[in-house]
Amino acid sequence: MQRATHGPRSPYENCQIVLTTKHEKVVAIRPAFQELLSAEVVECEFDTDQLGTFSGEVERPGTALECARRKCVAGMRLAGAKYGLASEGSFGPHPTIPFFACDYEILYFIDQERGIQVHESILSEKTNYRTACLGSFQELDQFAEKSRFPSHALIIRPNVWRDRSVIFKGIQSQDVMHHAFSQCLNLSEDGRVWVETDMRAHVNPSRMAVIGELALKLGKRLATECPSCKTPGWGVVSYEKGLRCEYCNLPTELVSFEISGCPSCQFSERKGRSDGQKSASQRYCGWCNP
Ligand SMILES: [Zn+2]
Ligand SMILES: [Zn+2]
Numbered sequence: 001m002q003r004a005t006h007g008p009r010s011p012y013e014n015c016q017i018v019l020t021t022k023h024e025k026v027v028a029i030r031p032a033f034q035e036l037l038s039a040e041v042v043e044c045e046f047d048t049d050q051l052g053t054f055s056g057e058v059e060r061p062g063t064a065l066e067c068a069r070r071k072c073v074a075g076m077r078l079a080g081a082k083y084g085l086a087s088e089g090s091f092g093p094h095p096t097i098p099f100f101a102c103d104y105e106i107l108y109f110i111d112q113e114r115g116i117q118v119h120e121s122i123l124s125e126k127t128n129y130r131t132a133c134l135g136s137f138q139e140l141d142q143f144a145e146k147s148r149f150p151s152h153a154l155i156i157r158p159n160v161w162r163d164r165s166v167i168f169k170g171i172q173s174q175d176v177m178h179h180a181f182s183q184c185l186n187l188s189e190d191g192r193v194w195v196e197t198d199m200r201a202h203v204n205p206s207r208m209a210v211i212g213e214l215a216l217k218l219g220k221r222l223a224t225e226c227p228s229c230k231t232p233g234w235g236v237v238s239y240e241k242g243l244r245c246e247y248c249n250l251p252t253e254l255v256s257f258e259i260s261g262c263p264s265c266q267f268s269e270r271k272g273r274s275d276g277q278k279s280a281s282q283r284y285c286g287w288c289n290p
């Protein structure tokens with residue numbers, strides 16, 4: 001990827017930014033930071049499993065945002081770094097599209113030099129996330145196909161498990177999948193097997209792509225200065241609902257204004273939606289379409 005050769009200098013030119021990770025996410029994040037900020041993202045190998053894992057062996061305390069911040073701080077301490085990054089993903093049913101799964105990703109950035117913290121998030125339906133409790137090899141093969149296996153890995157464990165060490169992760173071949181499944185069938189107290197998509201970034205290309213998209217979003221934000229104090233990281237920090245119905249002009253639940261803010265000073269700006277939408281369709285109106 002080419003470096004930006006025009007425009008203002010990046011506030012992070014030639015800076016090393018430490019990414020706290022265990023799952024090779026640097027591959028997805030590095031290009032965006034190189035291109036937009038001329039900054040180098042380097043990995044800090046920190047066992048992020050200490051802060052909780054996807055498969056639930058360790059409970060993750062707090063929200064995903066808190067977890068991302070903690071991870072970032074931990075890695076920066078370990079590496080003695082001034083600039084740090086950490087990412088955190090959550091998966092589940094899509095909040096607005098029925099029967100769709102979603103990947104909610106957060107990317108957290110800390111600049112100790114300027115004393116700022118900036119984060120961006122993305123809610124994407126580009127995910128293979130799914131879980132199921134299965135009893136036959138036929139069901140397993142169907143699950144695998146829907147999960148984009150074997151380019152995307154699976155996790156298999158007994159459905160009712162006394163011995164929590166029995167868990168097969170990162171499965172990417174048919175043989176291993178069938179072997180793990182029959183083992184778990186035998187070991188599960190109810191004769192059923194829990195199968196889920198492995199959401200760790202290095203074995204889930206869909207997730208890697210979403211993280212890459214998010215890295216671009218955060219990179220652009222860090223390349224944007226506050227109009228007042230010139231600190232990097234200016235961007236949308238909150239939304240105001242109340243977009244007016246196209247028919248009756250009463251406010252709806254849709255976003256009407258975007259509030260941009262600075263991570264350092266109090267300056268903020270309130271603007272109409274960046275997608276230019278000025279009114280809401282009648283179907284979102286509680287009066288026209290109760
Ligand atoms: Zn209306
Ligand atoms: Zn400012």
